[in-house]
Amino acid sequence: MTDATPFNVSVDTSDPSRTVIYVRGDVDMLTAHELGSCFRATADGDIVVDLSGVSFMDTSGLMQLLIAATGADVAGRSFFLRSVPGHVARLIELTGFESIMPTEAS
Numbered sequence: 001m002t003d004a005t006p007f008n009v010s011v012d013t014s015d016p017s018r019t020v021i022y023v024r025g026d027v028d029m030l031t032a033h034e035l036g037s038c039f040r041a042t043a044d045g046d047i048v049v050d051l052s053g054v055s056f057m058d059t060s061g062l063m064q065l066l067i068a069a070t071g072a073d074v075a076g077r078s079f080f081l082r083s084v085p086g087h088v089a090r091l092i093e094l095t096g097f098e099s100i101m102p103t104e105a106s
Helices: 032-041 059-074 086-095
Strands: 008-012 018-027 046-057 079-082
Touching: 008 032, 018 032, 018 059, 032 059, 046 059, 046 086, 059 079, 059 086
Parallel strands: 018 046, 046 079
Antiparallel strands: 008 018
């Protein structure tokens, strides 16, 4: 059995027009609340969520992304995903949330 990748969230606010949130590790029912707290703490501007380091995501993590995306929309902010791993992209596709959580253009 392999060890799970430790969960970690870091935030880059160097561009005042947007916040980039880097997510690493397993996003599941044990860690999703931390991701939600990070989203709620973001100030102004657009939100970009870099998922390149996500090793696993269940519906708890997906729910936090959905809450953040809809909250950003209500506030008039843009919400984008970046570097989405295949397993997370498949989860988003299966649930039909592609239009709510678009991928940032390269």
